Structures are given as structure tokens and as C-alpha cells.
Amino acid sequence: MSKRPHEDSVFSKTANFLERSASTPGNSISINELLSNSEEAEADHSETHARKPRNFIASVACENCRLKKTRCDESRPKCGLCKALNLECVYSERKLSKKDQSIGMIISTLHRIETKLENLPSVISNDIRPITGHVLQAVEAIQASASTTAAGTPSARTSSHKFSLSQNTSPAATNLLEAETQGSADGKEIISFSQHGVVVWPGIIERLPHDFLSVYEQIGRNYVLDVELERPPLPMWVNSPFGLPNTGNxxxxxxxxxxxxxxxxxxxxxxxxxxxxxxxxxxxxxxxxxxxxxxxxxxxxxxxxxxxxxxxxxxxxxxxxxxxxxxxxxxxxxxxxxxxxxxxxxxxxxxxxxxxxxxxxxxxxxxxxxxxxxxxxxxxxxxxxxxxxxxxxxxxxxxxxxxxxxxxxxxxxxxxxxxxxxxxxxxxxxxxxxxxxxxxxxxxxxxxEDNVPIPKFIPFKLSSEITRLPDPDESYYHQSESGNLPRPAVSIELHKQVEEWRKNLPSVIQFSEKNSDTTLNDDRSPSISGTPRTPTSLAVFFGQLLIFHGIANSDEPRLRATLPPGWERWYDEMVEFLEYCSAYSPAISRDMDLVRLL
Structure with missing residues (x-):
């Protein structure tokens, strides 16, 4: 560490001042003069001599320099000391300082702001797109009505039917048509999730017969809701089942x-x-x-x-x-x-x-x-x-x-x-x-939906007051003429032993846990199955009929080749099943009227 010379120190200047004062007879020195003199000396020193910069400190010193407590020049791959002594130079991993962490947080924040600024034009365009969609829809309708020479082309039929259907649909259906128009303006086709909405798919509506589109235009796109609203309610009084008298109990x-x-x-x-x-x-x-x-x-x-x-x-x-x-x-x-x-x-x-x-x-x-x-x-x-x-x-x-x-x-x-x-x-x-x-x-x-997690199917556990009750499944799946049922622990252990025996069988006689033989007849109608009808099965049939018809009548051979083998039989089965169900639902009856026009 460097030291200042003695003549430049505050104490030396104070001593010189005292010697000069002592050589002058009749002068007395006060404490204020002494302190002021020392402050002036310090000020003079700060003005004339600038503070020397701090010596270089290595940010990451090697292990040898740390042990010897010497300054490391951080040269790579070896510092000067290790190179002179022919030692292996090893640098430890540098830990991030608070300054580095702050810089990283600032950079990540700037990156998020930059991403938001980049997405800002798309957000603005989405806000403007509804207005553009209405304008494009009006222009398209005017062009379709004014063009008489191209009235028979598929595109003209599609646009004219879209315009006419929008006048006979509900607000929700109208919004869907607007979304389709907006998607077309953006270069992306937006199709409806609804199976009845398959009719307005661009690739399907071009292949539908003219009679189909005319009837569909007359009944309106939302005909299912219209006919169901006019449907009478279920009867309140029916004969009691099982041959019991129709009494209150x-x-x-x-x-x-x-x-x-x-x-x-x-x-x-x-x-x-x-x-x-x-x-x-x-x-x-x-x-x-x-x-x-x-x-x-x-x-x-x-x-x-x-x-x-x-x-x-x-x-x-x-x-x-x-x-x-x-x-x-x-x-x-x-x-x-x-x-x-x-x-x-x-x-x-x-x-x-x-x-x-x-x-x-x-x-x-x-x-x-x-x-x-x-x-x-x-x-x-x-x-x-x-x-x-x-x-x-x-x-x-x-x-x-x-x-x-x-x-x-x-x-x-x-x-x-x-x-x-x-x-x-x-x-x-x-x-x-x-x-x-x-x-x-x-x-x-x-x-x-963001607040409710996916269910884990946690099993229900009986409380201590009713744990002595027998499990109802024990009596449902076991029958004993003597009335003595095996204990649940014994049954569980026997099932485990049977499973272990099945897994250890030789490969030539291995069999699955479930019997592969089923009673399903291949010649049976696909509509007849043990699975109950889901809420969309009948609507799915209607949509599949339209898709099969559109693909079968496509001008593209590669598209027609995608139809599965035997699709004609499946098509007939779906028509037969819809015709059977039409007696129970006026909406399906309307569907069948449209299907017969294909």
C-alpha cells in the first residue's frame, strides 16, 4: 500500500505552523486557529493531489492465486503466476452478483414489453375486422345478385345462399356467418363446430343439389330450434309398470x-x-x-x-x-x-x-x-x-x-x-x-374452467359410524345358496393369485384378462350397439351424410379415394337409422326431408 510523504501530511503542516508561531514573540495560539489551519491544510492537499484510483481487483481469481493471496491477472487459459510456476490454472464458477441479477430482470421485462408491442398490430386489426367483415359481406351479396352470367358457378351459389340464409337465422347463427366471412377476408376458412353447420362448409355447399339448398333456405338454418319449440311436453300420467295398480304408493x-x-x-x-x-x-x-x-x-x-x-x-x-x-x-x-x-x-x-x-x-x-x-x-x-x-x-x-x-x-x-x-x-x-x-x-x-381442475376420481370412504355395513357389491356379484359369502380380504387375495397365475403362463397359452370373444355380429346394423346414444350421435349422422356426399361428388380423384371401403353400406345404414328415429323427433324428420334430396 502506498504512503504519503511526511512533509505532505496534515500533522507535519500543523507542526510547522506551531514552530512559526513559537518563533514570533508575543503571539498566543487559540484552538480555533489551530483547527482552521488544519482544515485549510487538508483542503489544500485535496486540491493539489487527486485521490489515486483503487488497485485492480480480479473479479474471478484462480485457485492458486487465492491460496497464495496474490493478485491474479485473469489470463486464459492460464494466468501469469500459474504460467510462471507451471501450475494447473483452475477458475471457479463465478456467482451472479446483485447487479447482474438486476440487469437480467430488466432485460426480461424489456423482452415482455417488446412482445406486447409486436402483437399490438394484430390486436388492432381484430378490432377493426368486424367492421370490414360487414362491408365485405354487403359487397359480396351485391356482386352475387348483380352477376347474372356467373350465377351457375359454385362460388356464386355459395355467396348467394350465405346471404339468404343469414336473413332466416338466429343471432348466434348470424354471428357464425359473420365469423366465416371475417375468416375468408383474412385468408383463413372458419368452419362451424355444429354438425348442422356442415351445410355451409365451402367444400360441401358447392356439391349440394339445388333442390336441397332451396328447401334449406326456406326452412332456415335454425330449423331444429323452431320445430322443437312447437313440440308438446311429455305426458304426465302413464300406466304404472310391472302390472301394479295405479295407486299413490x-x-x-x-x-x-x-x-x-x-x-x-x-x-x-x-x-x-x-x-x-x-x-x-x-x-x-x-x-x-x-x-x-x-x-x-x-x-x-x-x-x-x-x-x-x-x-x-x-x-x-x-x-x-x-x-x-x-x-x-x-x-x-x-x-x-x-x-x-x-x-x-x-x-x-x-x-x-x-x-x-x-x-x-x-x-x-x-x-x-x-x-x-x-x-x-x-x-x-x-x-x-x-x-x-x-x-x-x-x-x-x-x-x-x-x-x-x-x-x-x-x-x-x-x-x-x-x-x-x-x-x-x-x-x-x-x-x-x-x-x-x-x-x-x-x-x-x-x-x-380456469379455477376447476381436472377430476382425480377420488374414491368415497365410508365414515366410522357406517363402516360396519357390508359393501353392496359383495351381495350383487356373489351368490351362495348357503348364505355364507367369502370375506372381502379372502376374495381380494384369491383374485391376486389368479392374476399372478395368468401372467406367468407360457406365451403360447397366454390370454388377455378380458375375453376376446364378443357377441357382436359383423352383419348387424352399425346403428345397433350396446353403447347409448350420445347427445350428438344423430346430428353426427346428418353431418357425416353431407360429408360423404360432398367427397363422393368431388372433382378431385385423390379426394374421392379417401372414402373408406364399404362407405355406401354405412351411408345406407345411417339413412335407415335416421328414418327410424324421425318418428320420435320432428327435428330429425326435417333432417330426413333434406337427406332425401341428396
Whole structure:
């Protein structure tokens, strides 16, 4: 470290001042003069001599320089000291300082701002695009009406029909046509998710016959909603099933085998596709409460009756597909003793009406059970092809969910929270389909999808008060003439041993866990299957017929080659199935009128 010379120090100047003062006789020195003299000396020194810069400090010194405590010149690959001593020069990894971290945060912030500025033109163009779409639509309509020479071309037909259809559609459908026009102006084609919207696809409408387009223009794009609004409601009074007298307590006289069989049919057929119910909870508590206290005016009774109504439809599906009922032996359907209970038209209407009567006094509730009831009702209306009634029940279920989920802290890692998640996502899927098909306004349930996680299917656990109750599945799937059933632990261990034995078999005699032989007949109609109709199956048939017709009549050979082998037979099967269902739905009857014009 460098030192200042003695003559430049403050103390030396002070000593010289004292010597000069002492040599002058009669002069006395005060403390103020002494202090002021030292300050002046320091000021003079700061003015004449600038402070020397700090010696160089290595930001990352090598390990040898650190050990010897010498200055490292940071030369690479070896510093000067290591090169002189012929040592291995190793630099440790430099740690980021607070200054470097601050610079990194500033750079990332600037990058985000730059990204937003780059996306700003696209946002502005999206705001201006609706106005441009209206102008383009008006110009296109004027050109289509004024052009008489090109009236027979596909493009002229497409634009003219789009303009005429927009005058006979609902606001939701009009918005869809505007979106299609906007997409065309942007160079991207936007097609409708709705199966009935396949008609206005650019590649389909060009291949449709003129008679088809004329009739479609007359009835309007939203004809499904129009005819369903004029449909009469379901009858309130029907003859009681199972040959029982039509009395007020006919439900109390139902045999337990009937109740159990219908509930099992529902959970084996409908539940895998729409798992918003918990089977273990239903058989342990919901059904147990109804069996114990009777079919009173409770939400548990309404749930059981709706499940039984859907169970009647499931039994008819098993009969149609010739599949054995769950819990029965054999490879074919065998009518149970209570089969007369499902012979109504539509099946299960008696149970469904009894549930509707009781729900009238419980409709103000907005809990999980009420939401499940409305979802079950929507499923029943869907199966008997009443889409508008199904949409009303879905809207009521969405309202219950908004009450339950909005502004509430829910633990989705517990059974109750997970059940709400299951009900939420099933409702969202159902509603998305119906909103697109019927051009209905959404309920706003999608605004909660960021707050509701995907369900984990947490199993229901019985409380300590009822853990002594036997598992209902033990009596449903086991039968013993002596009445002595094996303990659950023994059954589980036997199943494990059988599984281990199956896995250790030689490869030549290995077999899968499930029997590969099925009762499905290849010659059977594709429309007849053990799977229930989903909310869009009939609409999907209508859309597929249009797509097959458009591809088959395409001018491009490569596009026609994409049709699967035997598509003509599948086409005829779909037409036959739609014609069968047209007797149960006026909307499908209108679909068939259009299909016959292809």
C-alpha cells in the first residue's frame, strides 16, 4: 500500500505552523486557529493531489492465486503466476452478483414489453375486422345478385345462399356467418363446430343439389330450434309398470331385484361415458336411504328414480344389442323377471315423472345432489331425443354449479371437491355440444374452467359410524345358496393369485384378462350397439351424410379415394337409422326431408 510523504501530511503542516508561531514573540495560539489551519491544510492537499484510483481487483481469481493471496491477472487459459510456476490454472464458477441479477430482470421485462408491442398490430386489426367483415359481406351479396352470367358457378351459389340464409337465422347463427366471412377476408376458412353447420362448409355447399339448398333456405338454418319449440311436453300420467295398480304408493311395492337391476344397468352403460355419479356412494347411502325410508319427497328419491328411468333405457339397449345384463351369466340377453317394467314408450317414463313431481318441491336447492339430478334429467331427455328439454336441464345444472363454485374456497383434493369437479366438466361438455347444435346462448360456465381442475376420481370412504355395513357389491356379484359369502380380504387375495397365475403362463397359452370373444355380429346394423346414444350421435349422422356426399361428388380423384371401403353400406345404414328415429323427433324428420334430396 502506498504512503504519503511526511512533509505532505496534515500533522507535519500543523507542526510547522506551531514552530512559526513559537518563533514570533508575543503571539498566543487559540484552538480555533489551530483547527482552521488544519482544515485549510487538508483542503489544500485535496486540491493539489487527486485521490489515486483503487488497485485492480480480479473479479474471478484462480485457485492458486487465492491460496497464495496474490493478485491474479485473469489470463486464459492460464494466468501469469500459474504460467510462471507451471501450475494447473483452475477458475471457479463465478456467482451472479446483485447487479447482474438486476440487469437480467430488466432485460426480461424489456423482452415482455417488446412482445406486447409486436402483437399490438394484430390486436388492432381484430378490432377493426368486424367492421370490414360487414362491408365485405354487403359487397359480396351485391356482386352475387348483380352477376347474372356467373350465377351457375359454385362460388356464386355459395355467396348467394350465405346471404339468404343469414336473413332466416338466429343471432348466434348470424354471428357464425359473420365469423366465416371475417375468416375468408383474412385468408383463413372458419368452419362451424355444429354438425348442422356442415351445410355451409365451402367444400360441401358447392356439391349440394339445388333442390336441397332451396328447401334449406326456406326452412332456415335454425330449423331444429323452431320445430322443437312447437313440440308438446311429455305426458304426465302413464300406466304404472310391472302390472301394479295405479295407486299413490305403487313405488313402495316394487321388488328390490327390479330397483337393483335398473341401477346396475345404468352404472354399467351410462356411467362410464358420463361419470358424474359415485357408484359406491350411491349404493351405500343414496339407495340405502330410499330403501330404508321409502320413496319420499327427498333429493335422494329423485336421484334413484332418475337412475332407474335411465336404467330402463339401458336394459332396452342390452336387449337390442343382445348383450347379457350385468351380473348375469351367459353370452346373450335374457329377459329378467321384471322385464315388463321397461316396456313403456318411452322406457322409464313412469319413474321419470315421479321424480319430476317430487323435484317441484326441491327445485330451490343448489347443492351437489340437485346438480346431479338435473344432469340425469338432461341425459334422459337426450336419450328420448328431446334436445330443447335437455338444454333446459343443462342450463339449470350450470346455474347450480355457478352457485357452488363462484367465490368459494373448495378443496379439490377431497372427495366432495372432486365430485364437484366431475359434475362441472360433464356439464361443460354437454353444454358445449348443445350450444353449438341449437345456436343457444352459453350459460357462462366456461368462465370458471380456469379455477376447476381436472377430476382425480377420488374414491368415497365410508365414515366410522357406517363402516360396519357390508359393501353392496359383495351381495350383487356373489351368490351362495348357503348364505355364507367369502370375506372381502379372502376374495381380494384369491383374485391376486389368479392374476399372478395368468401372467406367468407360457406365451403360447397366454390370454388377455378380458375375453376376446364378443357377441357382436359383423352383419348387424352399425346403428345397433350396446353403447347409448350420445347427445350428438344423430346430428353426427346428418353431418357425416353431407360429408360423404360432398367427397363422393368431388372433382378431385385423390379426394374421392379417401372414402373408406364399404362407405355406401354405412351411408345406407345411417339413412335407415335416421328414418327410424324421425318418428320420435320432428327435428330429425326435417333432417330426413333434406337427406332425401341428396
Amino acid at each position: 305403487w313405488l313402495e311395492e316394487l321388488p328390490f331385484a327390479l330397483v337393483k337391476g335398473l341401477c346396475e344397468a345404468f352404472f354399467s352403460l351410462f356411467h362410464p361415458f358420463t361419470p358424474f355419479m359415485d357408484k359406491h356412494f350411491f349404493f351405500s347411502l343414496t339407495l340405502g336411504t330410499v330403501i330404508k325410508h321409502g320413496f319420499s319427497t327427498t333429493i335422494e328419491t329423485c336421484l334413484v328414480l332418475n337412475v332407474m328411468a335411465l336404467g330402463c333405457l339401458a336394459v332396452r339397449a342390452y336387449e337390442e344389442a343382445d348383450f347379457p345384463l350385468p351380473g348375469t351369466m351367459g353370452d346373450h340377453f335374457e329377459r329378467p323377471a321384471w322385464f315388463e317394467a321397461v316396456l313403456e314408450d318411452p322406457p322409464g317414463l313412469s319413474f321419470f315423472n315421479e321424480a319430476r313431481k317430487r323435484m317441484g318441491f326441491l327445485m330451490e336447492k343448489n347443492n351437489l345432489s340437485s346438480c346431479q339430478y338435473y344432469l340425469l334429467s338432461a341425459m334422459y331427455y337426450t336419450q328420448i331425443i328431446r334436445p330443447l328439454d335437455s338444454g333446459a336441464m343443462l342450463n339449470r345444472a350450470a346455474t347450480c354449479l355457478c352457485f357452488m363454485l363462484a367465490n368459494r374456497d373448495i378443496n379439490y383434493n377431497e372427495w366432495e371437491g372432486d365430485m364437484k369437479s366431475r359434475v362441472f366438466w360433464n356439464t361443460v361438455m354437454y353444454e358445449t355440444i348443445l350450444v353449438q347444435e341449437l345456436d343457444l346462448p352459453p350459460s357462462g360456465l366456461l368462465s370458471l
